[in-house]
Each structure stands twice: as structure tokens, then as C-alpha cells.
Amino acid sequence: MKLQRNNRLRAIAAGALALSGALVLTACGSDDNSGSSGGNGTKASGDIKCEGKGQLLASGSSAQKNAMDLWVKNYGGACKDVKINYKATGSGAGIQEWLQGKTAFAGSDSALKPEEVASSKKMCKGGGQGINLPMVGGPIAVGFNVPGVDKLTLDAKTLALIFDSKIKKWNDEAIKKLNKGVSLPDLKIQAFHRSDDSGTTDNFTKYLKAAAPSAWPHEPGKAWAGSGGQAADGSSGVSSQVKQVSGAISYFELSYATASSIKTVDLDTGASAPVQATVDNASKAIAEAKIKGTGKDLALDLAYNTKAEGAYPITLVTYEIACDKGNKSDTLAATKSFLTYVASEDGQASLKDLGYAPLPTEIATKVRESVASLS
Numbered sequence: 015m016k017l018q019r020n021n022r023l024r025a026i027a028a029g030a031l032a033l034s035g036a037l038v039l040t041a042c043g044s045d046d047n048s049g050s051s052g053g054n055g056t057k058a059s060g061d062i063k064c065e066g067k068g069q070l071l072a073s074g075s076s077a078q079k080n081a082m083d084l085w086v087k088n089y090g091g092a093c094k095d096v097k098i099n100y101k102a103t104g105s106g107a108g109i110q111e112w113l114q115g116k117t118a119f120a121g122s123d124s125a126l127k128p129e130e131v132a133s134s135k136k137m138c139k140g141g142g143q144g145i146n147l148p149m150v151g152g153p154i155a156v157g158f159n160v161p162g163v164d165k166l167t168l169d170a171k172t173l174a175l176i177f178d179s180k181i182k183k184w185n186d187e188a189i190k191k192l193n194k195g196v197s198l199p200d201l202k203i204q205a206f207h208r209s210d211d212s213g214t215t216d217n218f219t220k221y222l223k224a225a226a227p228s229a230w231p232h233e234p235g236k237a238w239a240g241s242g243g244q245a246a247d248g249s250s251g252v253s254s255q256v257k258q259v260s261g262a263i264s265y266f267e268l269s270y271a272t273a274s275s276i277k278t279v280d281l282d283t284g285a286s287a288p289v290q291a292t293v294d295n296a297s298k299a300i301a302e303a304k305i306k307g308t309g310k311d312l313a314l315d316l317a318y319n320t321k322a323e324g325a326y327p328i329t330l331v332t333y334e335i336a337c338d339k340g341n342k343s344d345t346l347a348a349t350k351s352f353l354t355y356v357a358s359e360d361g362q363a364s365l366k367d368l369g370y371a372p373l374p375t376e377i378a379t380k381v382r383e384s385v386a387s388l389s
Contacts, residue, residue, distance in 0.1 A: 062355045064093035066348030073101040074108020074121030076248045077214050078150045078332040080269045080368050082121070085356050088364070096348045104248060106211025106236050112144075112335060113137055118345040119353070120335040122146075123213020124236060125313035134337065142340030142389075145311040147381050149356055150332035151371035153296035154218055155271040156279040157256045158263045160184055161199060167192045169282040170225030170319075176263065177205050177222070178230065179242030184261065192282060206252045206264035209245035211236040217316070217330040218265045224318035225283075225327065265328070268293070269369035281328070284321040295326035297371040303331070305377070310338045310384040312377065329371075339389040350388050357381045 079102040086098045103111070105122040112120035113133050125146040126134070134144030156173065158166055163184075168176075172188050175181040181188060185198040208215045215238055222230035232239035246252045246264075253270040256262040263279075268291055271278050280288035289295055299320050307313035313333070320327050334353055341349060355361050362372035373381065 062089055062092040062358075062360075063351060064095065065351035066345065067095040068097070068344065068348070070096055070098045070345055070348045070352065071117045072098070072108075072119050072121065072334075073103045073111050073117050074335075075105045075123050075213055075332045076102035076250065077105075077123050077152075077154075077267045077330060078102075078121050078370075079249070080267075080273070081150050081332075081365055081370050084364055084368065085352075085361060088361075089352055089355055093351070096352070098348075098352060102248065102250075104208075104210040105213035105216075109335065115342075118336070118342060118349045121332055122335055123330045123332050124216040125307070125333060126335060137340075138337035139340035142337040144335050145309075145338045145384065146307055146313040146333040146335060147353065147357075147384055148312055148314055148331045148373060148377060149334050149353075149381065150365065151296065151300045151373055152293060152330065152365075152369060153268045153291045153326050153371070154214060154221075154265050154328040154330055155268045155276075155291040156263065156265050156281075156328070157253060157271045157276040158279060159256050159258075159260060159276070160201065161260055162197060163199075164277060165196070165280070166277070167280045167282055167288045170222060171229045173279075174222045174226040174229035176203055177207065177243065178232075178240045179205070180229075201261045204255075204259050204262040205243040206246055206255045206259075206262060207238045207240065207243050208249075208252060209238075209247050212248075213332070214249060214266065214330060217318075218328060220316075221318040221328045267330070267369065268296075272369045281326065283325070283327055285323050285325070289324060289326045291326055291328070293366055293369060293371045295324055296329045297374075298322060298325040299327050299329050300331065300371055301374050303377075305380070310387060312380055312384060314377075331373075336388060338384075338387070341388055346388065350385055353385045353388075354382065357385055 082100045108120040109122055111117050115137050126144050184201045216236045219234040223234050246255050249266040249270050252264040253266045256264050256276055257274050278291045280290050282288050302317040303314040306315040314331050318327050365372050
């Protein structure tokens with residue numbers, strides 16, 4: 015019990031560091047020797063069972079960076095023989111690096127496309143292919159910086175018109191209608207989108223297309239397709255712009271808004287009251303997701319146009335992508351060990367304070383089964 019209590023304290027401390035951006039992503043061990051030595055097959059602290067040795071390379075989604083920081087810190091503290099290096103390059107770049115055989119697994123905010131699955135069959139040996147393992151859930155917040163405005167409500171149609179450069183001023187009648195009694199300035203809207211291929215962009219535009227199809231004529235995708243606006247790299251880039259630029263608005267994971275004290279939009283979804291971007295409200299929407307993958311693949315179909323009371327519909331689920339079989343033999347043991355911890359009750363429970371939604375129990379159980387079967 016004392017060891018578990020110490021682990022929880024370390025997790026809380028690591029979470030605080032992740033929010034301040036102070037964590038170093040490459041885990042080089044820990045000075046805390048209360049856990050076991052972390053050799054092959056050694057039962058370590060909490061839910062972490064150490065397997066494998068050497069360096070484990072991975073890259074991809076910046077949406078899960080703060081979660082990955084915490085997981086890497088906790089796992090590295092217990093498993094001294096494995097060094098994990100996760101680079102938040104963006105979902106598109108992460109998938110490409112993985113398909114090229116440069117990494118053990120990829121992080122992506124969108125499930126693999128059919129053509130990416132086809133490409134993965136060349137890299138996954140022995141007839142294997144890439145599968146999607148959901149690991150991180152949470153809301154995509156719409157952050158804003160409008161002087162004098164602390165609370166702002168928007169709906170899908172208005173957001174679509176803003177991000178497609180059809181609504182250009184903050185005192186536009188469409189925004190006024192949704193914010194009666196709020197003094198909106200005659201200020202130009204500075205809409206920022208991702209410059210890199212991004213699963214966050216994919217999920218955000220899937221929401222716009224599902225909830226406001228007439229106002230958003232573009233097809234959803236990782237690459238930005240809207241008209242005009244300004245671009246920045248990564249979730250950290252667009253959130254920094256919102257923090258610094260008067261009149262700015264953009265979309266990024268709630269953890270970035272929390273870390274930088276950025277105000278977030280409440281969504282008018284058609285429910286009885288506007289819905290805030292919170293972990294609990296995102297969980298209500300994610301709980302409606304259906305598994306659309308087959309076999310070991312656990313790709314989810316999210317309910318972007320839900321009108322359920324208190325359900326925040328702009329959500330994403332980040333996947334870790336690996337081969338179902340034919341993974342690299344030199345990193346397979348460490349990959350399974352790390353992903354087993356990530357999907358464990360302890361690994362998932364540590365997420366909420368960072369602005370992420372732990373996976374629903376039913377989905378997490380299936381993820382653990384798929385990870386255990388990786389070969």
C-alpha cells in the first residue's frame with residue numbers, strides 16, 4: 015500500500031510537470047529506487063510490468079503529448095532498461111514514420127485510412143497489418159482571445175462560417191444572437207488552423223461536417239481545407255497564437271487550454287443548455303462511440319452530432335498504431351509492456367487531471383486484450 019501511495023504521489027507530481035511543459039519526453043530513468051529493477055519480466059510498481067531493453071521510438075499525435083509525457087515519466091521510473099522517446103510530430107508525420115519502419119508505434123488522432131492499412135502490410139511482417147488501439151480520449155476545445163469577453167457560446171454553423179472566413183468580425187449578428195447581453199467588440203476575427211497534417215484537424219472538421227453540413231462544404235481530413243485564416247504548427251503552436259493574438263480563435267485539446275489559461279467556447283448543440291468543454295462532458299459523447307474496426311482493430315465511430323444533454327461533441331480519441339503481427343522483434347516486448355501500462359486502470363486514471371477522458375471500461379478492456387495479442 016505504501017508503494018502504491020508513493021506511485022500515486024509521483025503520478026500527481028508528474029502531471030503537474032506535464033501541465034507546465036517541464037517534462038523531458040525521453041525517459042532516462044529515475045532517482046526514486048522504490049520500484050523494482052525493471053529487467054526483463056520483472057514485476058514493477060503498480061500496473062507496470064517491465065519487459066524488453068533498449069530504446070523505444072515512437073512519434074505522432076501532439077494531442078496526446080501531455081498524456082504521453084506522464085506515461086513515459088511513470089514507466090521510465092519503473093523500467094530502467096527501457097528508454098522511450100516519443101516525438102509529437104503530428105498524426106500524419108507519425109503514421110508516415112511508422113510506415114517507413116522508423117518507429118515501433120505511431121500516435122494518431124484518426125484511425126488509419128484504407129490506403130494506409132494497405133501500406134502497412136508491406137512493413138508488418140508475416141501477413142500482419144496496422145491496427146488502431148484507442149488510448150486517449152478528450153475534448154477538442156475551441157479557445158478564444160476576445161478582450162472583455164469571458165464567456166462565449168457558439169454553434170456548429172457559426173463555427174463553420176468563422177473558420178471558413180465567412181464571418182469576419184466578433185460583433186457579427188450571428189455571434190450576437192448566440193450571446194445576448196454580451197458586449198462583443200468590433201474586432202477582426204483571427205482564425206488559426208493547423209499547418210501540419212493533423213488528426214485534431216480531422217476530428218474538428220468531421221464535427222463541422224456532421225453538425226453543420228450546409229455551412230461547411232469541405233471534406234474532413236488531416237489537411238486543412240477551409241478558406242483563409244492563419245496557420246501554426248502543432249497544438250502548441252495554435253494555442254500559443256490564441257494566447258498572444260487579440261481576436262484569435264482556434265481548436266486544440268483541452269489540456270493546452272488548461273495549461274495556458276485560455277478561455278474556451280461553450281457549444282450550443284441543440285440541447286437544453288450550452289455545453290462546456292470538460293472531460294466529463296466529453297466522456298458522455300465518447301461513451302456513445304461504436305467500435306467500427308474488426309478483429310483486433312478497435313477504430314471508433316464517434317458521435318460528432320450528438321444532442322444528448324451535457325454531451326460535448328467535439329471530441330477525439332487518439333490511437334496508438336502497431337502491427338497486429340509482424341512487429342519488430344527487438345522492440346516488441348517493450349512495446350507491449352508500455353502499451354499494457356498505458357491501457358491499464360492506473361495508466362488511464364492518471365489522465366483526468368491533465369484534461370483527458372479515460373477510456374470507457376468496455377473499450378479499455380478490449381484494448382488490453384488486443385495489446386496482449388500483439389506479435
